[in-house]
């Protein structure tokens with residue numbers, strides 16, 4: 027079969043990120059198929075580009091990767107859905123090949139997206155096994171479709187969704203990823219690469235969608251295979267300056283994380299990297315190993331400065347655990363950046379105020395302050411209306427505070443978070459998460475390029 031793999035993602039904030047998931051699916055699809063990657067990230071006219079490029083390839087199956095349904099400020103569900111609708115429409119104009127949607131964005135609400143976007147098929151969750159099975163079933167005229175895990179399809183009776191397969195993908199069977207297939211502009215312009223060391227998060231935070239995408243069952247890659255892939259990526263793209271470990275939480279299980287760090291140290295890895303970390307299971311040995319292995323910083327989903335909210339969100343940790351993590355980071359010199367989400371369901375303005383006080387008192391190296399947006403708001407106008415007024419009040423409070431904390435990142439207000447500022451900082455040679463640079467001035471004198479003042483020069 028001739029299979030077109032189309033990466034629809036065009037988001038460039040906080041970085042343009044390689045289509046790692048789609049590449050995994052493509053490389054897991056047997057080579058007897060003719061496969062080609064089409065990436066719309068850097069296309070100025072994406073619909074025209076896909077029409078021009080897909081036509082000559084004449085695909086028999088089109089697999090679209092939908093990484094996000096939200097934008098970077100979590101305000102963009104409507105426009106993302108309209109974009110994908112138009113993308114599917116453009117593809118339909120030039121080919122009658124069946125269209126399959128997949129990816130993390132699709133997996134968050136597969137049935138709603140099948141209904142709204144009307145692709146022929148959708149696969150939620152991991153695609154390494156189910157997508158090749160779909161190709162085989164389609165070659166056989168549709169035989170076996172009903173046994174493909176997490177397959178969604180349109181039928182006369184509505185949307186038919188198969189249950190998930192009994193087994194998750196064994197990461198030890200991960201394909202060797204050929205990054206020469208990727209658009210070099212990811213590396214030339216952003217200098218960042220993505221690496222996955224494991225899948226599955228055992229925790230049960232209330233709002234979290236990650237288990238729908240990659241499950242709760244932990245599956246580890248061999249540390250040597252991870253570091254081999256990092257070195258291979260560097261060989262293929264010497265413009266890489268930074269790696270992001272995309273695991274939902276790198277330090278759980280901590281033995282695995284420590285072993286990955288030990289492998290990097292043993293092999294003299296010397297390029298900076300960032301990961302997500304969790305206050306649970308965070309210890310000084312991990313922080314020290316990470317630092318020695320080149321960790322430039324860790325991002326922590328701390329979420330709230332109120333214990334009863336952390337409990338309601340089922341985070342499994344308390345504000346004391348957040349403080350403990352921060353203290354360890356300070357002692358070991360690991361930069362910590364905490365994301366706080368203000369105004370989650372049932373939160374009062376008093377809770378919001380106390381959380382803000384907590385952030386000020388904790389004084390982490392970086393703070394990303396978000397305001398809660400429910401993915402379903404775009405599909406439910408009544409819910410959106412009800413939430414909007416509360417969000418606006420919180421945003422007004424953050425507007426009052428922003429000048430006192432010039433290094434806070436406040437995406438809904440565009441504070442330290444705008445395409446023009448990011449573009450200039452990237453051009454100025456700043457790689458990886460930009461929060462790492464916003465307080466360098468405090469450490470090294472305000473003329474350092476990373477000082478808020480200097481970073482300010484790089485903004486509008």
Ligand code: B12
Nearest residue numbers: 037047089094095096097128129130149152153220270272
């Ligand atoms: C790491 C990460 C980041 C890092 C990325 C760093 C980097 N250099 O790569 C950072 C912090 C920069 C980031 C930013 C954003 N992220 Co993010 N991110 C993740 C995370 C944790 C892992 C993504 C990843 O690489 N996974 C590894 C790959 C291998 O898995 P995958 O892409 O899911 O692919 C698998 C399946 O989805 C499927 N699949 C993929 N494509 C296809 C295609 C077909 C046809 C099929 C059949 C299957 C299939 O098979 C793949 C292999 O199993 C996910 C959550 C999660 N646990 O998935 C969120 C996630 C993808 N992010 C999300 C969002 C919203 C964003 C932002 C828009 C907002 C933000 N947080 O700032 C930006 C956008 C960035 C951009 N340019 O697109 C959402 C997307 C869903 C949504 N609600 O819109 C997620 C799911 C988190 C969430 N909130 O639920 N992110």
Ligand code: SF4
Nearest residue numbers: 227229231234236274
């Ligand atoms: S720790 Fe992170 S990935 Fe795991 S359930 Fe909680 S929010 Fe989701």
